[in-house]
Amino acid sequence: MxxxxxxxLLCMYTFTASNMFSQNVKTEILxxxxxxxxxxxxxxxxxxxxxxxxxYAIVSDKEKTDGFYIFExxxxxxxxxxxxxxxxxxxxxxxxxxxxxxNGISTRDCEGIAYIKSSNTFFIAGEGDQRIKxxxxxxxPTGRELKVPEIFNIKNIQPNYGFEALTYDKKxxxxxxxxxxxxxxxxxxxxxxxxxxxxxQSFDETLQAQKQYAYRTERPEKNKTSDLYAFGVxxxxxxxxxxxxxxxxxxxxxxxxxxxxxxxxxxxVNPSECESINDSSDVRNLSDKQILKKTLLASxxxxxxxxxxxIANYEGMCLGPKLKDGRQTLLLxxxxxxxxxxxLFKLKDYIKVLIFETIHD
Numbered sequence: 001m002x003x004x005x006x007x008x009l010l011c012m013y014t015f016t017a018s019n020m021f022s023q024n025v026k027t028e029i030l031x032x033x034x035x036x037x038x039x040x041x042x043x044x045x046x047x048x049x050x051x052x053x054x055x056y057a058i059v060s061d062k063e064k065t066d067g068f069y070i071f072e073x074x075x076x077x078x079x080x081x082x083x084x085x086x087x088x089x090x091x092x093x094x095x096x097x098x099x100x101x102x103n104g105i106s107t108r109d110c111e112g113i114a115y116i117k118s119s120n121t122f123f124i125a126g127e128g129d130q131r132i133k134x135x136x137x138x139x140x141p142t143g144r145e146l147k148v149p150e151i152f153n154i155k156n157i158q159p160n161y162g163f164e165a166l167t168y169d170k171k172x173x174x175x176x177x178x179x180x181x182x183x184x185x186x187x188x189x190x191x192x193x194x195x196x197x198x199x200x201q202s203f204d205e206t207l208q209a210q211k212q213y214a215y216r217t218e219r220p221e222k223n224k225t226s227d228l229y230a231f232g233v234x235x236x237x238x239x240x241x242x243x244x245x246x247x248x249x250x251x252x253x254x255x256x257x258x259x260x261x262x263x264x265x266x267x268x269v270n271p272s273e274c275e276s277i278n279d280s281s282d283v284r285n286l287s288d289k290q291i292l293k294k295t296l297l298a299s300x301x302x303x304x305x306x307x308x309x310x311i312a313n314y315e316g317m318c319l320g321p322k323l324k325d326g327r328q329t330l331l332l333x334x335x336x337x338x339x340x341x342x343x344l345f346k347l348k349d350y351i352k353v354l355i356f357e358t359i360h361d
Contacts, residue, residue, distance in 0.1 A: 032302070032312060032350040035085045042339035042349055043069075047112040047166065047235070048316040048331060049122065057122055058316065058333065059110040060091075066108040067093020067139040068122060073331070073351070077324045080355045092139025108133075111315070112166030112235065114175060125163040125177055130154040132163065132177060132203075146175065146203045151279040156183050161232060164315065165247075169238035174210065175203045176244060180232035186283045195219050197283040197291070198233055200244075200271070211276040213269075214283055214291050217248055221263055228253035235317040237330065243270045245297065245330070251313050257345075261303035264314050264332075266354075267294040298354065304345070312336075312350045323355065330354035 036042055043060040050056055054075070057068040072086040098107045109128030116123065121142060122135045130153060132146040154162065161181035168175050182188075182196040195217040202210040220231050230251040237245040250263040269292040277283070277290055304311040312334035320329035332354070336347035 032310065032352045033082045033085075034348050035351055036339075036349050038085045040071075040085050040087045040349060041089070042336055044335050044338055045333050045349060046164065046315045046335050047110070047125070048318045048333050049113045049115040049168075050318050050320060050331075051115050052117075053321070056318070056331075057113055057115060058087075059113045059124060061109050061111055061127075061335070062105050062338065063091055063093070063110070064099060064104055064106065065091060065093035065095075065097040065139075066106040066110050066124065066126065066133075066141075067091050067135065068110075068113055068124070073320070075320060075329060075353065077321065080323055080327070080329050080353050082351060082353060085351065092137075093135075094139070094141055111162075111164040112177065114166045114168040116168060117170065123166060123168075123175060125166040127160070127162040127164060127180075130157065130162050132166065132175070144207060146177075146207050147209060149201070149209050149279055151183065151199070152179065152201070156185065158182070158184060158187075164232075164234045165236040167236045167238045167244070167318075169240075169242070169244075171240050172242065173205050174238070176236055176238055177201055177203075178215065178233055178236065180230075180234055182283075188284045190284075192220055196232075197286070199277070199283070200236070200292070202271075211271070212278060212281075213271050213274055214277050214281070214286055215246065215269065215294070216291050218265060220250060222250065222252045226252050227255040227257075234315040237317050237319060239319075242272050243268055245317070246294070247314070247317055247332075249314060258305055259303075260311055261301055262311060262313050263299070263301050265299045266297045268297050269294045297356075309345060311347065313347075314350075314352070320353065325357075327355050327357040330356065 044062040046061045047059040054072050056071045059068050070088040074083040107128045108126035110124050111127045112125035114123050125132045134142045134144040164180045166177050178200045198215045200213045234249050235247040246267045248265045253260045274292045275290045302310045302312040314332045314334045316333040320331045332352040334350050336349045339346045
């Protein structure tokens, strides 16, 4: 059975690529939506999950508690454009969170979130503690958490490159996560040439770790010294057919800030077509059969220069509603660092929408 995935990405320009089913993927990119202009308070929005209808849960990684906000995101069911966005100002989170002594924000550093409809609960990935905990619909920790393998312990990750991505495959009842960058023991001198290997880990309903897969990123486009730099996988989205959309993000900030930019690439992978690995696997010596084959779905750049101020550090991504014609939407949200900037320019909070359809022959 052949399947063709075609994607229309609502951002800024048109992009064409070839997908794994030997057909072109044409993407139409329109302007991103500034949700601050819709009345949404600025934040550190790093993860998003769809609950139902127009309701979404979004984590902000520098809050006084570990939890989430409820958003109403209304999308035109004819063309997928965003009509309005409303945020509930009350965060749903722990009553007695662990916080930093300096500024009183949660030490969990909540980055990824996934909603489980069957239990009406959320799992939240914390980069600060490398734990993935379950929360009730009101934000109260249930006491349950994924049994994360020792290999992903905080001592084994590169600083600030831990868990960010989190998604739930409701058909197979699997949660998926990965660290943003390669683990310390997996770092190779060839990473800047051929891309680094990131371990994608799945978990079942019993919270136990299941199969693990090797994902190779693209080669970084920038290798110059910069004031701030980040490269890796901040998010994934599981699809009903077992495939996973992976976001690669490269954030390059110059000392003067002018010329800074963010490169976003979305790839499609299928774990069922790849051999799994395990915690003891040497990822620097894997066969081609042990590395996920990936298909480029879309690529775009946001930037800050003398004529463009669209720079947006996208970190969150989730499926949205289906449109009237059956096409599926995909939402991306960025982290503006609570509107970081100065009197001349401040970062904005944006949402982008992608639309794709699956055709069965």
